[in-house]
Amino acid sequence: MPLPPFAADLTGFDLLLSVARLGSVGRAAAEHRISQPAASARLRELERRVGLTLLHRTPRGSTLTGTGALVADWARSAVDAADALAAGLAALRATHESRLTVAASQTVAEYLLPAWLVALRAAHPGLAVTLQAANSADVAAAVLAGQVELGFVEGPDLPAGLHAEVVATDRLTVVVAPAHPWARRRRAVTAAELAEAPMVSREAGSGTRRAFDQALGGLVAAAPMVELSSTTAIKHAVAAGSGPAVLSSLAVTAELTAGTLVAVPAAVPLQRRLQAVWRAADQLIGPARDLYAIARRT
Amino acid sequence: MPLPPFAADLTGFDLLLSVARLGSVGRAAAEHRISQPAASARLRELERRVGLTLLHRTPRGSTLTGTGALVADWARSAVDAADALAAGLAALRATHESRLTVAASQTVAEYLLPAWLVALRAAHPGLAVTLQAANSADVAAAVLAGQVELGFVEGPDLPAGLHAEVVATDRLTVVVAPAHPWARRRRAVTAAELAEAPMVSREAGSGTRRAFDQALGGLVAAAPMVELSSTTAIKHAVAAGSGPAVLSSLAVTAELTAGTLVAVPAAVPLQRRLQAVWRAADQLIGPARDLYAIARRT
């Protein structure tokens, strides 16, 4: 389960990407603020560890070999993911005197915001972003109170005084363990069936749970089998066979691909809008406006 | 441009994920084959570096704090990406006596295969996969010659003797730099316009180029402005303003989000099928069959 040692440290791959872009080990070294021999040694070590020749070194520069180019492309996604992680951490850590303050609901903070922050940083290098992650209601309250300039929430119920714009649509997915009877269903489960089934669900008041309750129309959902406060915990519980759950499709793509969870077709409109919100009295300006534009573009 | 130091080394985050899953620092240490004090020190160092408290340590185990859970979720995607990189590298490096041999065209090898390999490894721990990355024609030839059990190719033209099944549909996207006149277009560009415009394109014979030529119907495309052999090089050329290009939408999502490239609506059916191919005489069995199933599920 732990990451193999040669993949855990991305600096070598990061350096490889710089070499690919700049065409020489020396220039890549300069970009990373290390000496040329250090870069050279690092790249050699990387090749030794992965057991492949990645670079074509010549007295006039270095270029990627064929497999090197493929590896570089794979490495790029890993480095990008690490970069998104770094952007999120920087936003969490930033002090409150910084320029842009944002609050986001769990789904947005978890799955969408990191990429947005990376894009925002491209437009505003050096901008410090402060992020509050909370549930939709708290996000709305923080925006209304002026603690944050911009918020991202799920679901339709919003307090007055807020201006909201839909930035994306999130589809909810019914998931079960592969061994669950529903896993083999071809006919969509009905609202009634969903209402009857005890589910693994988030706590009452979460955006995901509210969206599900609404999707049932007039029906009232059975008491949940378990209530858990994190998406990850729910996924594990479902995979272990606890019962069905309703989760954002953003949250389960990896598990569906890996086959640890199975999506069940459902005959109810499991959609919800992800909205950007700000005070109706204010105008979005500067970085907040740009972040909103980035979010819309997704 | 280089990755910040605290994000380059993922081992700390990987360890954090183990703690989250197992509930104690000691058990996480065991999973990573290091001593408990080493793990403890590493986690403390991680918290120091990111400047956040991630763990709630108690005499009966350790759990994530609120921000810890959010960070863990972000970290998971970074670790997963690194894991996909590792799976790809392992497949490239594997010796030829290993059990499963696969060949894939560039688009598949770059964007889809790593995730599939991760899923495959979940089903077959320890399985060694050998990967050949080549263009569609060479992949087909390798399958036909029996050098590889399973191939993934783009486009419709296949030699006789191969069995093919569509595993995914890939949409091609016309992209330009934000400053390009087409970037502001609301009306779709026509096939005639696309045929006339000198493009930045892959070399003749690549799957992407063939698909584009076919999409023009009877029209014959203008000579390309530049021919480049890697997707990355094309993206840079387009972003620098060289002209339009037609690329797999898988290849440009990040750039579209970041705004360095802009998608142009097109009035031609820019779709192509990604197909799994194997020898018509053979039956897919074992890991090859599972990899095919995983690919279909995507």
Next chain:
DNA sequence: GTAGAGGCATAACCCAAGGTTATGACCTCA
């Protein structure tokens, strides 16, 4: 043809991060 510039490799040296084992302090539970 030769000098110079740019590029990578090697050598010698140094430092610190991170590993280990041994041990202690703390809490819970039978």
Next chain:
DNA sequence: TGAGGTCATAACCTTGGGTTATGCCTCTAC
């Protein structure tokens, strides 16, 4: 109250990765 689990601290060691100095190669320009 003692046993068994947890995490923290201490003392020590190894090694990966950094630095500067230098050499060799190849292409280009005069």
